[in-house]
Amino acid sequence: MTGSFVIKKNRILEILFFIIIFLVNLKMTLNISDFATANLSILIIGISFISLLFTKIDDNIYWIVLFFILSLFRVEASKMLFVSLLVSISRNLYIDKMAKYSFCLTVLFLIINYGLLILGVLHEEYSDFFYKSGGVVSDMGYGNPNLFSLYLFFLVIFLVVLKKEINTFLVAFIVFVIYESFYSRTVLFSGCILLVLSFVQKTNLKKCFFNKYILLSYPFVILFFFIVVLFNESEYSFIHEISSGRLRYSLLVFGELTPNNLLIGATNIDESIIIDVAYISLLLSSGIFSLAYLYNLYCKAVSKFDYNLILIPVMLQYLFLSLSESAIINTYLWGGLFFWIVMSGKYSCGKTN
Numbered sequence: 001m002t003g004s005f006v007i008k009k010n011r012i013l014e015i016l017f018f019i020i021i022f023l024v025n026l027k028m029t030l031n032i033s034d035f036a037t038a039n040l041s042i043l044i045i046g047i048s049f050i051s052l053l054f055t056k057i058d059d060n061i062y063w064i065v066l067f068f069i070l071s072l073f074r075v076e077a078s079k080m081l082f083v084s085l086l087v088s089i090s091r092n093l094y095i096d097k098m099a100k101y102s103f104c105l106t107v108l109f110l111i112i113n114y115g116l117l118i119l120g121v122l123h124e125e126y127s128d129f130f131y132k133s134g135g136v137v138s139d140m141g142y143g144n145p146n147l148f149s150l151y152l153f154f155l156v157i158f159l160v161v162l163k164k165e166i167n168t169f170l171v172a173f174i175v176f177v178i179y180e181s182f183y184s185r186t187v188l189f190s191g192c193i194l195l196v197l198s199f200v201q202k203t204n205l206k207k208c209f210f211n212k213y214i215l216l217s218y219p220f221v222i223l224f225f226f227i228v229v230l231f232n233e234s235e236y237s238f239i240h241e242i243s244s245g246r247l248r249y250s251l252l253v254f255g256e257l258t259p260n261n262l263l264i265g266a267t268n269i270d271e272s273i274i275i276d277v278a279y280i281s282l283l284l285s286s287g288i289f290s291l292a293y294l295y296n297l298y299c300k301a302v303s304k305f306d307y308n309l310i311l312i313p314v315m316l317q318y319l320f321l322s323l324s325e326s327a328i329i330n331t332y333l334w335g336g337l338f339f340w341i342v343m344s345g346k347y348s349c350g351k352t353n
């Protein structure tokens with residue numbers, strides 16, 4: 001009887017996860033208004049709350065309550081609330097099934113997107129972007145070419161999780177095609193990081209670089225790298241060039257921050273300044289608590305990893321990707337949803353049947 005209930009509970013959670021991914025892809029494909037996006041995020045969070053009815057609650061409930069309180073004052077803190085919900089429900093889900101659902105739905109909506117493009121149904125939603133090099137690319141209705149490039153890049157991540165290996169040639173080819181088609185240096189950078197980490201994992205170097213205690217230090221290494229580059233931009237101008245100036249924009253907000261801003265977030269930042277570093281975006285939206293919570297998740301995930309787990313390169317490249325793209329923390333970007341489940345360290349590994 002108990003075994004039957006567990007099976008039904010897992011099936012219900014899988015269906016709810018499928019609905020979440022469906023809604024997220026729907027938003028991305030139709031490029032709906034900000035108002036509709038907010039309502040969609042609320043709907044997704046609501047579905048996640050329903051999922052909790054079928055999940056054993058652990059210490060994460062305290063984080064849920066904390067960020068629910070924060071979200072009453074900071075709308076952006078709802079992102080952390082959503083992360084908490086995913087952490088709580090993910091222990092009953094299989095990571096390969098989630099990757100399969102995500103991959104299939106993404107491909108389906110890409111087909112729908114191209115169909116609508118051919119039919120001219122969403123013609124007014126498409127915009128062209130011009131680059132100094134003379135290149136012109138379309139955003140394909142996703143808001144900007146870089147966001148659409150990330151949409152394609154996460155297909156690579158889903159394939160890696162499904163295959164449980166990184167095919168160097170295939171990943172390099174897909175990343176090259178995406179870069180040549182949309183001039184996305186973000187995807188190029190992320191693809192290179194993924195391939196380098198894959199190489200490390202296939203050698204004896206993994207025992208050094210993927211040691212549990214070394215893994216725990218990576219977020220601080222990235223933070224140190226960010227600070228050094230940020231405040232010595234004249235010496236590292238090539239890095240700013242690679243990141244399209246994203247790191248430099250973050251420097252503009254530091255002069256306006258107060259201790260109170262660092263604690264609970266800031267509301268008086270000039271909206272014309274675009275912050276494309278996920279960590280800075282989270283710091284501004286909900287304060288140091290959000291970053292502390294994410295590191296707590298990271299520690300729990302690392303405690304369950306071993307040298308050979310393919311998710312280590314996936315997780316680490318995401319940390320680097322967060323330096324140049326804040327969109328990945330939005331509740332409506334499906335790649336981020338998938339990642340936070342991986343980060344929880346509570347997903348189920350093994351057979352999917």
